[in-house]
Structure formats: C-alpha cells, structure tokens
Amino acid sequence: MKGYWHIVAFIAFVNSVSATYHFLFSILGYTWLFWLYKRRRIKLRVCIMSIVIGMAAFYLIYNVKSHAVSTPIPKQDTLQGKIVSSISNNDAGISFTLRDLNDQLIEVFLFERDAKQLKEIKTGASCTMKGNVQEPQQATNPGQFDYKNYLANNGIYWNITLDDRDPIQCEGESWLQFIYSIRQNIVVKTKDVLSPLTSSWLQALLIGEKMGIDNETEELFQRWGLSHLLAISGLHVGIVIGILYTTLVKFHLVTKEKAQWIIILFLPFYAILAGGEPSVWRASMMTAVAFLFLKAGKKISLTDGLSILFLVFIIVSPTMLFQIGFQLSFIVTFALLLSKKIFSGPKLFVALRISLISQLIVLPFQLYYFFFFNPLSVLVNVIFVPYFTFLVIPLMFLLLFLTYTFPLLAKLMDSLFIPTHEMMLRVLEWMDQSLYFPWVIGKLSPILFISYFFLFLFFMKYLSAERERQAFRYGLILVCFLFILSIKPFFTPYSTVTMLDVGQGDSFVIELPYRRGIIVIDAAGSIGSDFQTATDKTYRQIIKPFLYAKGIRQIDSLILSHEDIDHVGSVPYLLDGFDVKQIVTSRYFNISKTTKKNLKDSGVRVTKLVEGEYIDIKGYSFLALSPTSDNGTSNENSLVLFTELGGLRWLFSGDIGNKSEREMINNYPNLKADVLKVSHHGSKFSTSDQWLERLKPKIALISVGRNNQYGHPAKEVVSKLKNQGIAIVRTDQHGSIRYRFTGKKGTFSKYLP
Amino acid sequence: MFCIWCDTEIMIEVNWNNLFYPDHPKPLCDQCETKLDFLSGNQCTLCGRNWDFGNRCRDCARWEKDPEWQGVLTFNRSVFSYSKAIQEMVAKWKYRGDYVLVESFRQGFQAAFTKQFSFLEVAVIVPIPLSLERLSERGFNQAEALADFLNATTIQALTRIHGEKQSKKTRRERLVSTNPFEVVTHIKTPVILIDDIYTTGITIRHAAKKLRDAGCPEVYSFTLIRG
Numbered sequence: 001m002k003g004y005w006h007i008v009a010f011i012a013f014v015n016s017v018s019a020t021y022h023f024l025f026s027i028l029g030y031t032w033l034f035w036l037y038k039r040r041r042i043k044l045r046v047c048i049m050s051i052v053i054g055m056a057a058f059y060l061i062y063n064v065k066s067h068a069v070s071t072p073i074p075k076q077d078t079l080q081g082k083i084v085s086s087i088s089n090n091d092a093g094i095s096f097t098l099r100d101l102n103d104q105l106i107e108v109f110l111f112e113r114d115a116k117q118l119k120e121i122k123t124g125a126s127c128t129m130k131g132n133v134q135e136p137q138q139a140t141n142p143g144q145f146d147y148k149n150y151l152a153n154n155g156i157y158w159n160i161t162l163d164d165r166d167p168i169q170c171e172g173e174s175w176l177q178f179i180y181s182i183r184q185n186i187v188v189k190t191k192d193v194l195s196p197l198t199s200s201w202l203q204a205l206l207i208g209e210k211m212g213i214d215n216e217t218e219e220l221f222q223r224w225g226l227s228h229l230l231a232i233s234g235l236h237v238g239i240v241i242g243i244l245y246t247t248l249v250k251f252h253l254v255t256k257e258k259a260q261w262i263i264i265l266f267l268p269f270y271a272i273l274a275g276g277e278p279s280v281w282r283a284s285m286m287t288a289v290a291f292l293f294l295k296a297g298k299k300i301s302l303t304d305g306l307s308i309l310f311l312v313f314i315i316v317s318p319t320m321l322f323q324i325g326f327q328l329s330f331i332v333t334f335a336l337l338l339s340k341k342i343f344s345g346p347k348l349f350v351a352l353r354i355s356l357i358s359q360l361i362v363l364p365f366q367l368y369y370f371f372f373f374n375p376l377s378v379l380v381n382v383i384f385v386p387y388f389t390f391l392v393i394p395l396m397f398l399l400l401f402l403t404y405t406f407p408l409l410a411k412l413m414d415s416l417f418i419p420t421h422e423m424m425l426r427v428l429e430w431m432d433q434s435l436y437f438p439w440v441i442g443k444l445s446p447i448l449f450i451s452y453f454f455l456f457l458f459f460m461k462y463l464s465a466e467r468e469r470q471a472f473r474y475g476l477i478l479v480c481f482l483f484i485l486s487i488k489p490f491f492t493p494y495s496t497v498t499m500l501d502v503g504q505g506d507s508f509v510i511e512l513p514y515r516r517g518i519i520v521i522d523a524a525g526s527i528g529s530d531f532q533t534a535t536d537k538t539y540r541q542i543i544k545p546f547l548y549a550k551g552i553r554q555i556d557s558l559i560l561s562h563e564d565i566d567h568v569g570s571v572p573y574l575l576d577g578f579d580v581k582q583i584v585t586s587r588y589f590n591i592s593k594t595t596k597k598n599l600k601d602s603g604v605r606v607t608k609l610v611e612g613e614y615i616d617i618k619g620y621s622f623l624a625l626s627p628t629s630d631n632g633t634s635n636e637n638s639l640v641l642f643t644e645l646g647g648l649r650w651l652f653s654g655d656i657g658n659k660s661e662r663e664m665i666n667n668y669p670n671l672k673a674d675v676l677k678v679s680h681h682g683s684k685f686s687t688s689d690q691w692l693e694r695l696k697p698k699i700a701l702i703s704v705g706r707n708n709q710y711g712h713p714a715k716e717v718v719s720k721l722k723n724q725g726i727a728i729v730r731t732d733q734h735g736s737i738r739y740r741f742t743g744k745k746g747t748f749s750k751y752l753p
Numbered sequence: 754m755f756c757i758w759c760d761t762e763i764m765i766e767v768n769w770n771n772l773f774y775p776d777h778p779k780p781l782c783d784q785c786e787t788k789l790d791f792l793s794g795n796q797c798t799l800c801g802r803n804w805d806f807g808n809r810c811r812d813c814a815r816w817e818k819d820p821e822w823q824g825v826l827t828f829n830r831s832v833f834s835y836s837k838a839i840q841e842m843v844a845k846w847k848y849r850g851d852y853v854l855v856e857s858f859r860q861g862f863q864a865a866f867t868k869q870f871s872f873l874e875v876a877v878i879v880p881i882p883l884s885l886e887r888l889s890e891r892g893f894n895q896a897e898a899l900a901d902f903l904n905a906t907t908i909q910a911l912t913r914i915h916g917e918k919q920s921k922k923t924r925r926e927r928l929v930s931t932n933p934f935e936v937v938t939h940i941k942t943p944v945i946l947i948d949d950i951y952t953t954g955i956t957i958r959h960a961a962k963k964l965r966d967a968g969c970p971e972v973y974s975f976t977l978i979r980g
Contacts, residue, residue: 002754002765003764003765003766003767003775004765006767006772007775021900032773036774036775036968040777041774041775041776042776184921299762299764301764301765301767303766303767337767338767338768338769338772339768339769340766341768413910457769457772457773460769461769461770463769464768464769464770465770527898569879
C-alpha cells in the first residue's frame with residue numbers, strides 16, 4: 001500500500017464529487033483504477049482498498065446531501081440544545097452552532113448583549129432560547145455568496161437570529177472549555193500588555209482569532225492572494241512546533257524522546273486552541289502523524305500521509321470537503337509535495353517557484369469563488385511569505401511568551417515591531433493603490449475547471465522532467481486558456497437585462513451583445529445602522545460579485561435615476577472598484593461639490609438629461625421622458641428612461657409618483673411599454689390606473705426587499721396589475737430576474753424557481 | 754517495497770509524472786541502481802565494448818583477421834559494463850541461486866534490446882544453453898531467464914556438451930577449446946543469441962558458428978554485461 005495512498009484518496013474524492021454532481025465521475029475514476037491494474041501499475045490490494053473506501057465516501061457524502069432534502073422544519077417555539085462549536089465574535093454580535101434535542105444543527109446569531117449573559121455562552125453549554133427558527137437565506141443573484149449552501153456544507157439547515165429582547169439561558173460547559181478559556185485568556189492578556197496592532201496580529205497568527213484585524217486589511221490580503229497568511233495553516237503550525245521542539249531539545253529541558261511525545265500531545269490541543277479550522281487540523285494532524293512515524297522508526301512518504309489524512313477527514317466529517325479552506329489547504333500542500341523535485345537551486349528562485357505553483361493550483365478555485373485573480377500576487381507572496389515566516393510569526397511566538405513572563409521586555413519589542421509592520425502594510429497598501437490590476441475572468445464552469453487542472457498537470461509534468469520546451473508550450477496554453485475565458489463575452493451574441501435582487505432598492509445591469517457595452521441603471525446601497533449613510537454591504541455582497549462573475553470590470557454608462565441611498569448608495573464603491581466611463585442623471589440630480597471634483601479627477605463624464613432629450617449608448621438610445629422641471633423632491637425628479645431592447649419596449653421609472661406620471665400621460669399620448677419597472681418598489685403613491693392604461697405593459701418588474709418596513713409593494717398596486725392581466729415578477733419572491741435576448745427575441749428567467 | 758539487493762526500504766516518491774500513472778515497482782533502491790553502469794559513449798562497432806580508438810577494438814580486429822571466425826558474428830551489444838558491483842550481483846544470482854535478482858536487470862535489459870535490435874524485422878532469440886549437468890547444478894539457465902524478458906520468439910536451438918566452466922579457464926585455453934554446441938533446430942532467419950556476459954567472445958562465436966553452418970543467415974548477440 002505504501003506509496004499508493006494517493007490513488008485511494010483520489011478515488012474517494014472522485015466518488016464524493018460523484019455523489020454531489022454526477023455519477024459519471026465514479027465511472028471515470030473506476031475505469032482509471034482498472035486500467036492501472038490491468039497495466040500492472042497497482043496491486044490488487046490497492047484496487048480493493050480504493051473501491052471499499054471510495055464506496056464509503058460515496059455513501060457518506062450522498063447521505064449528507066439527501067439529508068439536506070429530507071430535514072423537517074423544527075416547529076417548536078422554545079429551542080433547547082447544546083452549543084457544539086466555538087463561539088465566534090464579530091462586529092455585530094456572536095454566533096455559534098447549536099445541536100437541538102432532535103440532533104439538528106442550528107446556527108445561532110445573537111446581537112450584542114450584556115457581558116454577564118455572554119459569559120454563560122460557552123462551548124458545550126446547554127441553552128434554552130425563544131425565537132423564530134428559519135431557513136438560512138440563500139443566494140438570490142448570480143455570483144452572490146450562498147449562505148444557505150455554506151451552512152448546508154457544514155451540515156446546518158436552520159438558523160435563528162436573536163435580538164437583545166429575545167431570551168436565552170445557558171449553563172454548563174464542555175471539557176474543552178478549558179482550552180477556550182486559555183484562548184480567551186491569551187486574547188485578554190495580549191490586549192492588555194501589547195499595542196492594539198501587535199496584539200491583533202498575534203491573536204490572528206497564533207490562535208486564529210481574527211477579531212482585531214479589520215475588514216479592510218483582510219480584504220487587502222485577499223486581493224493580493226495573501227489570505228493564507230491570515231489563516232493558520234501548515235506554515236504557522238510548522239513554525240510554532242519548530243520553535244517549541246528546538247527549545248525543548250536545545251536547552252535540554254527534556255529528552256528528545258519526551259520532547260517528541262510532548263509535541264504529539266500538544267498538536268491536537270493546539271488545533272483546538274487555534275480555532276479548529278480545517279487548515280489548522282490538517283496541518284497539526286499532518287505534523288503529529290509525521291512525529292508518530294518518526295517515533296516508530298518507520299518511513300512514510302508525505303504524499304501518503306496527506307492522502308490518509310484526507311481520507312480520515314472525509315470519513316469523520318464529510319461536509320468538510322465542501323469547505324473552501326479544506327479544499328485550498330489540501331490542494332496547495334499536495335501540489336507542493338508533488339513538486340519537491342523542482343525546488344532546488346538559489347533560494348529566491350525556489351521561493352518564486354513555490355509561490356507560482358501555489359498560485360497556479362488555487363487559481364481555478366479563486367476564479368470559481370471570486371471570479372478574478374491578481375497576477376502580481378505571485379511577486380507579493382515572494383516578499384510577504386518570508387517576512388511572515390522568518391520575522392512576524394516567530395516574533396509573535398516570542399512576544400506571547402514574554403507577555404506572560406517579562407511584560408516589560410514584550411512592550412519594548414512591541415514598540416520595535418510596530419513601525420516595521422506598519423511599513424510593510426503601507427507598502428502593500430501602496431501597491432494596492434498603484435499596482436492593483438485584477439484580471440476579472442468570470443465564473444468558471446465545471447468543465448473548464450477540470451480542463452484547467454489537466455493543462456496544469458501537463459505543464460508541471462514537463463517542467464519537473466526538465467523538458468522546458470514542452471513545459472513552455474503548456475504554460476502558453478494555460479495563459480491562452482485564461483485569455484480566451486476573459487474574451488469569451490466579446491464573442492457572445494446574447495445581451496441581457498438583469499434586475500438584481502438588492503433588497504429594498506434598485507439595480508439593473510444591461511450587457512450589450514459582443515460586450516459592446518455595460519450599462520448599469522441605479523446602484524442600490526444598504527443603509528447603515530445610523531439610517532443615514534450607505535454601507536458597502538450591497539456592493540460587496542451583490543453588485544460586485546455579480547459583475548465579476550460576468551467578467552465585467554468596465555461600466556460604460558452608469559445611469560442614476562435619483563439621489564436616494566436605495567438607488568445610488570453603492571455608487572462611490574462602484575466608482576472606486578470599476579472603470580466607470582460615464583454617469584447619466586437628470587438635470588435636477590444633486591451632485592455634491594466634492595463628488596463633482598472626484599468625478600472630474602477620475603475622468604468620469606457626467607451627462608445630464610431632461611425630458612425630451614435622449615442619450616445614445618453604443619447604438620442603443622435611451623429617451624428621457626421625465627423630469628420636465630424641478631419637481632422639488634428627489635423621487636419626483638427621477639430620470640425616467642424609455643428604450644427598446646430585444647424586441648421589447650422598456651420603461652425605467654425610478655421612484656416617480658403620480659405627479660410625474662400624469663405629466664408623461666399628457667406629454668406622450670402614444671406612449672406604450674411592454675416591460676414596466678414599477679415605480680418606487682410598488683408604492684401606492686405611484687402606478688396609477690391611468691398610467692397603466694396608457695402604457696399597457698405586459699410585464700411588471702418590482703424591485704423590493706423581503707418583509708420591508710414600508711409595506712412595499714402596496715396591495716393596491718399588486719391587485720391593479722393583476723386585474724389588468726399584467727405578469728408580475730418581484731425580486732423578493734423570485735430573486736434576480738434576467739431577460740436574455742438576441743435580435744428581437746428573448747426570454748425572461750428568474751433566479752429562484 | 755524493499756531493495757532486492759541491499760534490502761533497504763524503497764520510498765515511492767509521487768510526483769507530477771507518476772501521479773496518475775504509477776511507475777513499475779522498482780527492484781533496486783536509488784543507491785544500488787547507480788552502481789550499475791550502463792554502457793555508453795564510444796563503443797566498438799563489433800563487440801560493443803567501450804573503445805575510443807576507431808571502429809573496432811583490438812580483440813575484434815584479431816577475430817576478424819582469422820578466416821575461420823571472420824563474419825561469424827555480425828555484432829554484439831551489451832547493457833552494462835563490467836564492474837565489481839555487477840559482478841557480485843551476477844555471482845549471487847547465477848552461482849548462489851538468488852533467482853529473483855534477475856528483476857534488477859529487467860528494465861535495463863528490455864530497454865537496451867529495443868534500442869539496439871528493433872531494426873531487425875525478423876529475428877529469433879536463442880539463449881545460450883547450459884549442459885544438463887550444469888543446469889541441474891544451478892537449477893536455471895541465466896541466459897533463458899534473460900531471454901524471458903524479451904517479447905520475441907525464443908527457440909532453444911542449441912544443446913551443450915558438458916565441459917569445464919569457461920570462467921575457470923584462461924583466455925588461451927578458451928580460444929583453443931572445442932566447440933561444445935550442437936544444433937537441434939535449424940533456423941533460417943537472423944538469430945540473436947542471448948547470454949549473461951561477453952568476455953572473450955569465444956562462447957558466442959562457437960554458438961554462432963554452429964548456427965551459421967546449419968543455414969542461419971546472420972547471427973547477432975545481446976548480453977547483459979560486456980566483460
């Protein structure tokens with residue numbers, strides 16, 4: 001079996017994929033296995049082992065997946081259960097996983113509450129709470145992160161959100177609690193002794209507590225492919241264990257034998273202490289297994305060790321397979337182990353190769369989850385990985401030790417570390433501002449996902465065989481592959497109009513054929529906790545992922561109906577993150593002086609329209625029907641646009657009220673529309689009978705938030721539309737809605753069935 | 754897997770090349786493998802030994818001068834050059850009956866055969882036989898064991914009359930000894946003789962001569978070692 005475990009692991013993996021997507025994967029896997037056996041490349045026992053474990057993996061994953069379908073809704077109104085996860089804190093509150101009396105897992109989220117109550121919430125505690133158990137929110141837009149799916153991948157099918165009035169009572173704790181309290185102690189103690197900057201990095205890098213690292217830094221690291229430094233992985237575990245082992249042995253604290261045992265026992269403890277993420281478990285268990293074999297005097301190849309660990313993971317916790325952290329952690333480690341041969345020569349050269357191979361192997365995952373990659377991240381890794389490996393992580397370990405023993409010395413070193421680290425972060429920020437060129441490719445289909453790996457396999461095969469010419473050829477094909485992916489839209493004759501589900505707000509994206517242009521009508525923002533300013537939530541979670549998933553980086557025209565947050569709140573972020581060529585508004589749209597200056601500086605053209613004027617965007621004209629004059633309120637000043645797309649007449653009406661409708665009825669006696677964007681999310685002060693009679697629309701689009709506090713859309717409006725036999729599509733019920741067309745023909749489709 | 758020569762464990766290293774198509778299990782560890790010297794560089798066109806001074810080595814020139822032996826053997830090719838390590842291995846294999854050691858030569862033997870003799874469209878493999886006495890003493894014929902590796906028609910076309918071991922004789926004694934072979938099957942196509950070692954070339958030539966006399970158009974030889 002030795003040296004062949006990767007085959008068993010691969011068959012198990014293929015079977016898991018098969019249980020999730022299509023049985024064809026299993027057939028291909030087994031065909032490959034039998035072919036190897038027939039060619040006498042593997043022994044019968046490898047075959048049998050692969051089949052047995054493969055079938056077990058299939059069964060386990062299939063079970064999880066079918067469980068998801070058949071889980072009944074827990075109907076009780078008081079919820080009782082045990083906390084089975086660690087307690088994670090973030091800005092808004094705390095969350096944990098509860099196992100209820102029926103053995104169902106439920107994700108619990110608590111808004112901020114007083115410290116006394118928080119103290120009782122511990123892993124292993126039995127809790128009673130009152131609240132409304134719900135199905136988790138699923139994605140309703142292409143490209144959007146699917147929270148429901150994410151929880152399901154962890155075996156959780158329900159969630160409950162408790163605000164500060166909902167009662168919760170907890171008592172008891174698990175035997176693991178002592179580890180969590182050590183963790184808590186470290187957090188408190190380092191915060192106390194060290195500067196906020198240093199303590200937050202110490203907590204993130206040594207015990208996986210990322211609370212202190214702000215979102216901007218985390219996103220900065222993500223943009224530059226450095227997230228792996230922030231998540232505790234083999235690198236961190238390796239350094240911590242290396243320092244610990246060397247200290248124990250070099251200072252003759254214990255014998256080598258004992259030191260090895262200490263390490264082996266310390267590793268699972270450390271995995272829990274460091275937050276228990278899959279990457280932490282993988283790295284600690286891998287190290288523990290290596291130490292165990294070292295003790296037994298047996299040799300084991302690292303690929304075997306990793307493969308066996310992979311098998312143990314998917315058998316113990318099959319849902320882990322769907323977690324991005326697990327996927328990346330295993331694939332990168334495996335790829336690096338396979339490439340051992342080519343890691344020789346000058347150090348810088350090796351560092352570059354390691355960085356390049358890691359980036360290339362995670363690229364399909366990166367594109368699958370985030371739709372873009374940053375080509376320069378390879379170089380940044382070459383700088384930052386050694387910086388963290390040789391300086392930051394060892395120093396943090398030392399600082400942790402000193403915090404508890406010589407706090408004064410810790411403070412001194414802290415003051416030396418701050419300027420260094422600030423400088424490094426500033427370098428990264430500077431690069432982010434001047435050298436950030438993300439290559440937005442769009443969502444990768446499964447076929448392309450697999451094809452990429454085949455190309456990469458051949459590339460690496462020739463590279464490690466030192467057949468440079470062949471390797472170069474495959475490298476070139478790989479680059480062309482990515483290039484073709486990113487220019488694919490330029491060869492697509494289809495256009496789309498998408499009404500995004502942005503909750504209570506409006507956002508439309510129009511993609512012209514052959515990528516001639518991208519038009520965005522309104523960019524809703526989410527309203528912050530002060531009910532005044534917009535946050536980037538809608539932009540970050542919905543608009544940006546949608547555009548990236550479509551491979552869009554440039555917006556030719558950004559049309560803004562009026563200046564309310566639910567229509568323009570994401571505009572600043574959009575201007576920052578995308579290449580916006582032109583902004584189109586009504587003449588009465590208020591743009592502040594600073595915004596005006598910013599727009600001018602960044603070269604964005606501003607076009608203002610009034611009633612009767614039209615704008616031509618790449619051969620598609622948009623006629624302004626309103627406003628004729630300043631109507632006083634932002635809603636009534638909404639820019640109303642008429643256009644023809646895919647054989648249909650469209651009317652985008654912003655948030656106009658009855659007044660503007662009446663004006664248009666008078667001004668345009670022959671006005672007709674096939675598709676009407678119902679004004680103001682279906683408010684009862686818009687969409688009059690006369691308006692509908694004049695337009696005679698066939699389809700009414702309503703962009704409206706789920707259970708919104710305004711009661712939109714108004715019952716009257718809905719029944720009016722129904723009575724006139726107009727088909728209604730609503731974002732709160734159907735998610736995003738897309739009209740896809742070529743020439744004069746097209747079809748509507750809803751994201752949610 | 755353990756090295757069949759030194760018995761240390763062989764670690765299979767999975768890399769990008771063998772990830773989806775494992776290599777054949779290796780019989781020798783990397784260290785023992787490097788002890789085997791593949792013949793390479795300038796070689797004598799006739800007997801295949803390393804020779805830097807022209808087409809033919811001095812021995813072969815002598816053979817070809819003698820009208821009795823001229824052109825009897827078209828050419829010989831071997832896989833390994835003679836070294837202490839391979840001598841030990843062959844001794845253990847051949848004389849002390851460690852039959853499985855032959856596996857260490859399989860890969861090299863097959864590869865070299867394809868390289869050297871694939872130009873022959875029709876050829877029959879004839880292993881150099883042992884006398885019945887020697888065979889019963891050793892239990893197997895080393896030439897046959899090697900011939901078994903090759904994917905070609907093998908015919909036991911010769912028999913051997915018992916005599917003293919070649920390895921116990923001096924060069925002069927070997928050269929004047931009587932031909933110990935007899936043809937039992939007449940072959941009309943080119944023949945490739947297989948043996949473990951080519952030292953003076955007399956054994957191969959004795960066998961070749963008998964085959965040629967019985968009507969064989971051309972005789973080549975392929976041995977594991979060029980002594």
